[in-house]
Amino acid sequence: MTTVRTRFAPSPTGFMHIGNLRTCLYAYLFAKQAGGKFVLRIEDTDQERYVEGAVDLIYRTLKTAGIEHDEGPDKDGGYGPYIQSERKDIYLKYAKELVEKGGAYYCFCTKERLDSLKDDKGIAKYDKHCLSLSKEEVQRRLDAGEHYVIRQNIPAEGVSEYDDMVFGHISVPNEDMEDNILIKSDGMPTYNFANVVDDHLMAINYVIRGVEYLSSTPKYNLMYDAFGWERPHYMHLSPIMKDAQRKLSKRYGDANFEDFLAKGYLPEAIVNYIALLGWSPKGNEEKLSMAQLVEQFDVEGISKSPSIFDEAKMRWLNGEYIKEMSVEKFVEVAKPYFDKSKIAGKYDYSALAKLLIPRVEILSEIPDKVNFLEEFGEYDVEMFEHKKMKITKEMALANLKEIEKVYENESVWTDENLKAKASELAEKLSCKSGQIFLPLRLALTGVASTPGGATEMAELLGKEESMRRLDYSIALLEKALA
RNA sequence: GGCUCCAUGGUCAAGCGGUUAAGACUCAGGCCUCUCACGCCUGCUACUGGGGUUCGAAUCCCCAUGGAGUCACCA
Numbered sequence: 266m267t268t269v270r271t272r273f274a275p276s277p278t279g280f281m282h283i284g285n286l287r288t289c290l291y292a293y294l295f296a297k298q299a300g301g302k303f304v305l306r307i308e309d310t311d312q313e314r315y316v317e318g319a320v321d322l323i324y325r326t327l328k329t330a331g332i333e334h335d336e337g338p339d340k341d342g343g344y345g346p347y348i349q350s351e352r353k354d355i356y357l358k359y360a361k362e363l364v365e366k367g368g369a370y371y372c373f374c375t376k377e378r379l380d381s382l383k384d385d386k387g388i389a390k391y392d393k394h395c396l397s398l399s400k401e402e403v404q405r406r407l408d409a410g411e412h413y414v415i416r417q418n419i420p421a422e423g424v425s426e427y428d429d430m431v432f433g434h435i436s437v438p439n440e441d442m443e444d445n446i447l448i449k450s451d452g453m454p455t456y457n458f459a460n461v462v463d464d465h466l467m468a469i470n471y472v473i474r475g476v477e478y479l480s481s482t483p484k485y486n487l488m489y490d491a492f493g494w495e496r497p498h499y500m501h502l503s504p505i506m507k508d509a510q511r512k513l514s515k516r517y518g519d520a521n522f523e524d525f526l527a528k529g530y531l532p533e534a535i536v537n538y539i540a541l542l543g544w545s546p547k548g549n550e551e552k553l554s555m556a557q558l559v560e561q562f563d564v565e566g567i568s569k570s571p572s573i574f575d576e577a578k579m580r581w582l583n584g585e586y587i588k589e590m591s592v593e594k595f596v597e598v599a600k601p602y603f604d605k606s607k608i609a610g611k612y613d614y615s616a617l618a619k620l621l622i623p624r625v626e627i628l629s630e631i632p633d634k635v636n637f638l639e640e641f642g643e644y645d646v647e648m649f650e651h652k653k654m655k656i657t658k659e660m661a662l663a664n665l666k667e668i669e670k671v672y673e674n675e676s677v678w679t680d681e682n683l684k685a686k687a688s689e690l691a692e693k694l695s696c697k698s699g700q701i702f703l704p705l706r707l708a709l710t711g712v713a714s715t716p717g718g719a720t721e722m723a724e725l726l727g728k729e730e731s732m733r734r735l736d737y738s739i740a741l742l743e744k745a746l747a
Numbered sequence: 748g749g750c751u752c753c754a755u756g757g758u759c760a761a762g763c764g765g766u767u768a769a770g771a772c773u774c775a776g777g778c779c780u781c782u783c784a785c786g787c788c789u790g791c792u793a794c795u796g797g798g799g800u801u802c803g804a805a806u807c808c809c810c811a812u813g814g815a816g817u818c819a820c821c822a
Contacts, residue, residue, distance in 0.1 A: 274822090275822090276821085276822055278821090278822085308822065310821090310822080311821055311822065314821070314822080376820090379820095386748070388748085388749090388818060389818095389819095390818080414820060432751095432752065432753090435751070435752080436751085437750070437751060438750075440750095441749070441750045441751085441817095441818080442750090442818090443818070443819095445819085445820095446819085446820050448820090449820040450820060451820075453820085455819090455820070455821080455822085456821070456822045457822090459822095460822085475816090476751095476752075476753095476815080476816055476817095477816055477817070477822090478816095478817090478822095479751065479752065479816070479817085480750070480751040480752075480816070480817055480818090481751095481817070481818090483751095501752095503752095503753080503815080503816090504815070504816080506815085512815080512816095538759095541759065541760085541771090542759070543759090545759080545760055545761070545770095547761095548770095549761090549769080549770050549771080551759095551770085551771060551772095566760095566761095568753095568759095568760075569752075569753055569754090570752095570753050570754060570814085570815080571753080571814080571815055571816095572758085572759065572760090573758060573759080574758090574759095575757095575758045575759065575772070575773085577758080577772060577773060578758070578759065578771075578772040578773080579772095580772090581771085581772055581773085582771095582772085588785075620784095621784095622785090623784060623785040623786090624783070624784045624785075625784090634783095651782095654781095684781085687781080688781095697781095698781065699780090699781055699782095700781095701781080702781025702782085703781060703782070704781095705781075706781060706782060707782080710782090712782090713782070713783085714782050714783035714784085715782065715783065716782095716783070716784075717781095717782090717783085717784090718780090718781045718782070718783095719781055719782080720781075721781090
């Protein structure tokens with residue numbers, strides 16, 4: 266049995282968006298599941314679009330996404346070089362071979378002549394003008410140093426067909442395909458050509474890519490046929506959309522992998538979510554690790570229609586990953602966010618982590634959830650009023666004074682002990698415990714909601730600060746009631 | 748516009764000729780509870796339309812409609 270070989274072939278044009286990453290992921294999953302090889306190839310034949318640093322971004326993205334290529338520019342597997350610009354000589358040689366075999370021909374047409382072919386909508390189909398040039402004529406013009414391109418020679422009639430692994434049978438009339446340029450006048454190959462040659466030379470037998478190539482694939486097959494090469498299997502993937510009309514695009518900076526990372530999404534969650542966009546596992550379990558994805562990935566589950574990116578669901582999934590984290594792990598990933606908040610360097614991050622883990626879906630929520638610890642000041646005393654618990658400002662004030670007396674002499678400043686003492690007090694005063702806890706939490710924090718209860722906040726703040734705030738709040742209430 | 752595809756709730760989706768048409772996210776309500784979360788429970792919402800085929804169609808066929816892709820010396 267031949268080894269399955271798939272590839273991810275991005276062009277270094279800047280961002281790595283989610284759609285690209287998903288294509289990459291599927292190619293990786295498919296190869297790994299089959300025990301095959303996943304290769305990375307850089308397609309930089311368009312020098313005009315080349316962006317500095319983009320190649321590093323690709324490496325970095327794959328690494329943090331947990332997708333490890335078996336071969337690539339940085340990992341020779343014997344099929345290199347893996348960067349198209351370093352393969353320039355190869356293409357021309359093969360293009361000439363294809364000309365010999367009748368699958369392509371030289372074309373000397375000028376831009377002006379090409380423009381004259383366009384219809385009123387600006388759409389032109391090349392008329393095979395140069396196909397009729399005699400061998401001698403071609404040689405004469407080549408020798409004269411005329412600029413030329415090499416075009417694919419597509420049969421004028423008939424139908425080209427193939428079977429796609431997800432879309433099934435595809436058939437395209439030959440007359441609808443154009444004699445595209447294979448070698449540009451600068452000597453570089455176009456994607457159309459480089460792709461076919463490289464895939465063949467690198468023994469790629471499963472081509473996994475976006476649907477935009479679905480209808481041009483017959484052209485590639487025609488080349489494989491003309492060369493006498495074995496055609497690969499194809500798996501085309503529907504796009505990921507921003508909404509019903511627009512797909513996610515690099516141009517508008519939608520959904521970049523790195524942007525999500527910066528927003529506090531975990532790479533595992535992003536990968537997990539995008540795996541589910543356009544593919545669904547057999548079972549009902551949606552939270553899947555890379556290992557599980559490799560195991561469960563299945564072409565059958567790939568959907569043919571475009572899917573809309575739903576950040577709300579990815580956010581939920583991210584929260585699920587966070588909930589499973591150990592305190593240590595959480596502190597590790599959350600540290601940058603703590604450091605960015607007002608409490609940077611203060612408080613015990615581990616103690617906070619325990620409270621935050623069930624309350625945070627994405628890490629960037631952290632500053633907002635902890636800033637109150639440093640921002641204590643005048644607040645609206647109306648918050649002490651609580652109809653359901655039957656708490657009035659007067660009662661709050663009275664109870665706060667009582668709890669202050671209890672806590673004043675308390676030396677064991679832990680959540681557990683403080684909670685017990687507050688409950689005792691409630692019993693002694695024969696009131697509901699909430700009538701103690703609620704005002705206490707407010708008095709200590711000054712905000713309507715906090716990540717944790719009154720005594721948890723007290724422990725976090727420490728005795729000195731807690732007592733200070735209690736004093737402050739009592740004074741605030743007294744002033745309001747005066 | 749030509750060509751190639753696609754079509755189940757707001758979103759992701761299961762379903763492959765006979766189902767009460769799964770599940771998840773979102774949203775709403777409830778329980779739990781010292782706030783907020785977590786957790787648990789309940790609920791809302793779908794087969795684009797029309798024709799066939801068949802005893803029977805979300806599932807097969809045709810047409811319409813809607814959507815996507817493509818038609819570059821870009822990939």
